[in-house]
Amino acid sequence: MKISTAFAATIAAVTLLTAAGCSSDIPQTNPSASKGAGTGEQSKFFVQADYDREIALRKVTPTGPSDKPWEQALDPKLVDTAKYKKAGPYHLCFSNAGVGNPWRQVGFKNMQAEVALHPEIKTFTVADAESKDDKQISDITDLLGKGCDALIVSPNTTATLTPAVEQACAKVPVIVFDRGVNTQCAVTFINPIGGYAFGADGAEFLTQKMKSGGKVLALRILPGVDVLETRWAAAKVIFDKSGVDVAGVEFTDGDPAKTKSIVTNYIQRFGNIDAIWMDAGATAVAAAEAFEDAGKPIPPINGEDQQDFLKMWQDKKLTAIAPTYPTFQWRTPVIAALRILGGQQVASPWKLPQPTITDANLSQYVQPNMPPLHYAMCGCTMLPGYPANWGGKS
Amino acid sequence: MLLELSEVSKSFFGVRVLHEVGLSLQAGEVHAVVGENGAGKSTLMKIASGAYQPDAGAIRLAGQAVSFRGPREAQAAGVGIIHQEFNLLPERTVAQNVFLGHEPSRRGFVDRGAMHARTAELLASIGADGLSPDATVGRLGVAQQQIVEIVKALALDARVLIMDEPTASLADHEVQVLYALVRKLQQRGIGIVYVSHRLAEVFDLSNRITVLKDGRLVTTLDTAQATPEALVRHMVGRELAHYYPPRATQAGTERLSVSGGGNAKLRGIELRLCSGEVTGIGGLQGSGRSALARALFGAQPFTSGQVLLDGRPIRLRSPRSAVRAGIAYVTEDRKAEGLTPRQSLLDNALLATRAVRPQWLGQRARAANARQLLAGIEVHAAGEDQEIRYLSGGNQQKVILARWLAMTPRVLLFDEPTRGIDVGAKAAVHDLIRRLASDGAAVLMISSELPELLGMSDRIVVMRDGAIAGELPAGASEEDVVGLATGTRAAP
């Protein structure tokens, strides 16, 4: 029995250390003075050309009404849609990847409100794929049988939805937004500048604010989601050339508790962390709290336009920035659909502006009456049913 | 020699349970194996049938040295076994059970026609054609299941058939059927190893008898030369002074009475149990004996009629209510209903007390009390926190008795109290039952063993078809009981 218990120990130990050994670049010196894990290899999603274009787009001034960013477009190429022209009332269909996170929640509310603005939309049929590729494909088949005049698609993943979207293009005008598909058959593809810009905005800010050679911890939700991968890819490029020490890249599953544990571990391991980069704002507050709880000042950090972070930023006077992936983009597809069915030209691709919240404009986005995870950049404040439908208190 | 085991040894968890035991069997011979529980009989049988592998020793089948790596190989070699506990799947049909593990198949598919036909044949061959091969086993009675169990062994065309306590769950008239069957098989030249506690059977059936004790071979003798007394001496290593303790001198006061008791399995039950008295319950399997005990214990409550305990009416809704009222029930099926196998024997002894009189503290006092009881009834074990599943049947039964003694019950219900228990422990249990009675408890004792029933009871109530067929005084004869039980004789 003694032997076998010892055996247990060895097994456990061996398993552990082998597993650890194979992915740790830490030099076997005095551990507490260890260098960061580095940024690792570049993501499979990284495309230099797209990166350059997005970085450039950030400087472009949008065309269109400045008070309605969701109708603006960045150096648009207009396409003719006369062949889709038809008289109302319309039956609009929407295949939604899912509403599994607050961002999509807020966005979907925006879209519904936008639809409500247009009496000419008689019916608005929505199929929710519960973030299952397979279901979304069936959903699209299903919707095509319902006599939609136009189909809006928010794909769950890029590659996998392509066949289904091509199928749809043959029958009705299709508008794709948020995430793209590998086909040009859609009338237009609507999204903001994109992940590279998001990632770069945060990373550039941090590299400016932190001392050179400082340690930055990169927190990511989970691997393999293209919109998130591009954010990290851009940040990586910037960190690599700015010569900051990336202490580590960790996945949080968007779980605050887990995030906090990870950050606490890093603070312990490296004595201190000089900046926090995040690929999504959901857990920014938790990350910041980890420093509070450890009795350390909160370092430069980037979040997103969620209220809990903006509020903390304001209250605690953080050194922070909030690049956004604006939820107002959910309004645009409806507008686009109506223009297409009206035979008006639309931008294709339709690049929306991607505002960034800084100390300068922070105050105008803090909305104490809205729920903690509400996204400020929703362009919804003037919509009917606001704030109640978005969970806010009037 | 058909089958020959020589110098077989086996240990479990460091405990040596077989020491170089030998056993031989000729074709057409019935070789009985007897011995106290824990003597190693079942282990030896499991080794012979491939369920266990011996640590040392050899097995020869028809002169060929064999080593079975599993039951499958033993069966292939023609060694079949009828286990003490049924090995049947209640959800499946008779045919599916009979041919489980060796289904006849054609072109890779199970040949259900053949399976059905063969089963029907086999059933007929032992005069059980009443049983349908398509009946779901779970819906059959115990006796019928026993028959299926036997047919299952026959289906292997076994040259050697091991019967481990085959009559354990049979009523006497069913035992007769089994005897006939055994003799029939014997004539077919099949060698039969017959394990039993019932000495009568052993003398009726066997050609030779092997006695085991504490995992060692004591002797093998020809049945012709053997006498019961000698056999018992070999088994327990001592003469049994008196087999049954003396009866109650005077009947006590009425403890518990049932009038018009009935439920799904019982009707019109009129019964009185008196303090100081052992009331025996006779009858065939399924005649409602156990149902009566379960009704009195609230496990399958009476739906009609009235029960008085010490003159006060009482509703026995659940075992708990019965236990609280001071009724104890030692079940027929120790493994399924008595033991909590992975708990220590101390915990098993304390189970009822803890369940019904829970406490936060004061565990030590209880443990002390339980230890006294266990010591008092001579439980043998390596330690009080040994898991009870590693104890012999007799010791397990004693622990369960201790569980109830700790509750100082007023009424005790025993269902086959000495089933699967060796002669030595048997006497101890009998003494204990009698002592409990003379200490003022009312005892109800169900037994399929007529000698036990007649030897222990102050009164014998015989049941038939869920009703009471009649009551017999102490000293009644076996014929009286059987007559009432089978309905061939009216109540006196």
Added chain:
Amino acid sequence: MSATETGNAVPVRSEARRGLTGIGPILVILAVFLAAIAVRQPEFYDPPSLLAFLKRAAPLVILAAGQYFVIVAGDFDLSVGSLVTAEVVIAARLIDGDPALTWPVIAVMAGFGLMVGLVNGLITTMLRVPSFITTLGMYLILVGAVYTWTGGSPRGALSEEFRMLGRRGIEGVPYLQQLPYAVLVLAGVAVFAITLMRADFGKVLLAIGDNPRAAALSGARVARARTVAFVLSGLFAAIAAVLLGGFGGVSFQVGAGLEFTAITAVMLGGVVLGGGAGSVTGAMLGALTLEILFTLLNLLGVSGALKSAVQGLIIIAAVAVGNIRRRS
């Protein structure tokens, strides 16, 4: 099988030794991990950071204790993860930043946990639905219901007072600096759980997990005991929710996957699925070990993606070795 030396003596064994049976392996594994940490990160053993660790580990340990009662009685509770999420989201919406509501809402949470446990228990015992299915269904129901109720994203906010329990502690304790409330709660829960299992309830619960029929025929109230086990699991989940919500704040991810982690922890602690064997101490140590493992992986710089793989290996290895040991 084990007729020993003559005489009727049944040797008595010491309480202490009985207490240790079964948790040997987990202690060894724990020791190995602790040693590994000592090598990699001596600072870990400074009282403050050690307490900080315990604070983070507390919720899982509590969940494991709750899960233990259910498992040892022969059941499963797959609903705890979603229950934790539901509790936190409910708390946020009810409190909505109002400090005055903190304690009332904590009471509500406890009540809700008890209720969910009760429903799980009654469905499992009264309707005879396998607990795996009952709690799987409850899991779906809770997730769905809480999303529906909040329209898909958490509303309101937790008050600072509420979050104190999971975040802060008693300051200025000599030598420790800060004594986290979470650690105090954990200690309380642990003492309660261990006493409960030493008392008759615990022993009977074990017997029930081992052989319900025998227990029932000895007068035990099987259905009630099993239900109580579920209720305890629900209550402990509520407590864990208070700590987790306090520690991390409100989100829908807070409880995700916790049910499996908790069950894993209990297994690691040498408790047998199917019931009847294993100690609550072992279960809680199992949870602690798992948390240590996660910390260690982090200190070793194991990339996030590999963590689940390592977790998988450790579980299999630990349980396998436990079995080999039990058989030898």
Added chain:
Amino acid sequence: MTLLRQRLAAIDSTRGVWVALVITLTVGGVLVYADGGSLFHQSSIVSMLQRAAGLGIVAIGQTFAILAGSLDLSVAYVISLTSLIAAETMAGSEGNVPVAIAAVLAVSAGIGLANGLLITKLRINAFIATLGVGLLIKGYLEQGYAGPAGSVPTSVQRLGYDRIGPVPLSFLLMAAVAVAAWVVLQRTRFGHHTIAVGGDLDVARLSGVRTDRVLIGTHIICSICAGITGLYLASRLGAGAPRVGSEGGYDLESIAAVVLGGTVLAGGRGGVAGTVGGVALLAAIDTIFNQLAVDPFFKQVVRGVVIIAAVAIYALRRRKAGRP
């Protein structure tokens, strides 16, 4: 005659779910009609059957594991893994299809074997063993893949999209698997032994059944079915996806479908017919709610209730029938 009675008995245990399905479809049909739609519109039927296909094949595999008294929590990750293996091996070219299929079957069978060995040889509880293996695969996927990879030639995509009238090829594939599984369970020794092992392990062993082999066999079958689902999803998605399995919740949903079908979780009782019914029921509920545009979260609640209720009813019926 007797065979007929046997067949009736076999159906009996799994009849309930079909009744439930009919009721659901009628009620659902009426509701959808009242809502101004049509449940039996070609497109809805197609998507209903499509949805059934994927889950169906996994669930049929899961049926084997559960009938044998085991269960498999690793299927979701096996599906993701095999979808990737398929798509990457094919790499868009017809030629590689046979290799890809072979690879998928080999890998999934290997995983099933691993599960089986852990459970039988190391005596690890199936719940833990398959959970652990699942985590291992998950780690591999997260480490190795940053999103969909590989590509499937159009000829294979036809499997995912083509249909005969309203019946998709994929559904026919599931039907084929179902029939095969039914034959195996009813007509082969392995099938009989599977049910025996689930019914009572000791009885099976003492009756000469090679219980370990049977258990391993069921797990191999279970994994292979997951592999086939992976292939199907790859054909449907045109690529392999590292999270298609877990996001689809195929692990718990397949188990749910099996028990919905009246198979006892403890094993030894039930069958494929029921499982197919269970899958159909889940798909029907799904489609109806889609048509009625019911909040997907509320749908979860209903799913939960349905599963519990169904199993409760089965338990009740069995007690009425006087069996444990």
